[in-house]
Amino acid sequence: MKETKKIFKFWFGWNIEKVEKWLEKKGEKGWDLVSIGFAGLWFTFEKVEQLKKTYSIDFQMSPKDDYFQLYKDAGWELVSKGSGWYYWSQEYEGQKPESFTDIDSLVERLRRQIRFLAIIWVIQIPNYLFITRRIREGSGTFYKTIFVIILVFLILMTTAMIKFIWETNKLKRKKDGISGS
Numbered sequence: 001m002k003e004t005k006k007i008f009k010f011w012f013g014w015n016i017e018k019v020e021k022w023l024e025k026k027g028e029k030g031w032d033l034v035s036i037g038f039a040g041l042w043f044t045f046e047k048v049e050q051l052k053k054t055y056s057i058d059f060q061m062s063p064k065d066d067y068f069q070l071y072k073d074a075g076w077e078l079v080s081k082g083s084g085w086y087y088w089s090q091e092y093e094g095q096k097p098e099s100f101t102d103i104d105s106l107v108e109r110l111r112r113q114i115r116f117l118a119i120i121w122v123i124q125i126p127n128y129l130f131i132t133r134r135i136r137e138g139s140g141t142f143y144k145t146i147f148v149i150i151l152v153f154l155i156l157m158t159t160a161m162i163k164f165i166w167e168t169n170k171l172k173r174k175k176d177g178i179s180g181s
Contacts, residue, residue, distance in 0.1 A: 003047035005031070010041060013073065013113045014167040020055040023089075036080040037088055040104040056078075056088040056099035057115050061165060071099065084116060103175040110168045114161055121157045166177070 011019045023033055031045035032053070056076060060067060061084045068078070075097065076088040090097050094126075100106050128150050134143040 002036070003156070005045050006037070007043045007045065008041055009043055010103065014110065014164055016057045016109075017033065020057055022051065023055040027051045030151075033079050033087070036082060036085070040083060040085050051091060053089050053091045054098070056090075057085050058086045058088065058099070059109055059116070060086060061112065061116055074099070103171050107168050107171050107175075110164050111170070114164045114168070117157055117161050118145050120169070121154065121161070124154055128154065151169075 009019070010021070026033065026045055027048075030048055030050045032048045032051060033043060033055070034046045035044045036042065037044065056071075056123060058164065063086075071078070071088055074090075077097065078088050079087045087098065094173045100109065128147075131143050131147045135147055148154060
C-alpha cells in the first residue's frame with residue numbers, strides 16, 4: 001500500500017497560481033496529488049518518485065461539451081473536480097505546459113468566479129430580508145443569530161467579489177501595458 005498524506009490548505013480563487021506552484025513543489029518532493037476534498041481545501045497526496053508535473057486549476061460551473069476533450073487533447077489529466085473546480089495535471093520534460101496562455105483566458109476564469117459569487121450573493125438577499133422582517137416582528141435570539149451569520153456571509157462575499165474585480169482589472173492593465181498594482 002502506498003503512503004498517503006492529507007494537507008489542509010486554505011486558498012482564494014484569485015490566488016490560483018500560488019496553489020499550482022505549491023502542488024508542483026510537492027511533486028518535486030515526491031508527493032503526487034491524487035484528490036481534493038472538502039471545498040477544495042483538503043489535498044490528498046501519494047508518495048511517488050520525484051516528478052516534474054504541472055497543474056492547472058480551472059473554475060467552470062457548466063463546462064461546455066468539448067471542455068474535457070480540449071484538456072485531454074492537450075495532454076492534461078483530470079485529477080479531481082468539485083464545486084465547479086477542476087484540477088488538471090500534466091507531467092513534462094523541457095518546457096512547462098500551460099493551460100492559460102494569455103491574459104484574456106485568465107480574465108475569463110476570474111469572471112466565471114465573479115458570476116458564481118454574484119449568483120450566490122443574490123440568492124441570499126431573500127433570506128436576509130426574511131430574517132430582517134422576523135426580527136422587526138419581535139422574534140427571538142435565533143433569528144438575530146441567523147441575521148448576523150447571513151450579514152457576515154454577505155460582507156465576505158462582497159469583499160471576495162471586490163478582490164476578484166480588482167485582480168481582473170489588474171490583469172487588464174497588464175495586457176494594456178499600463179503599470180500599477
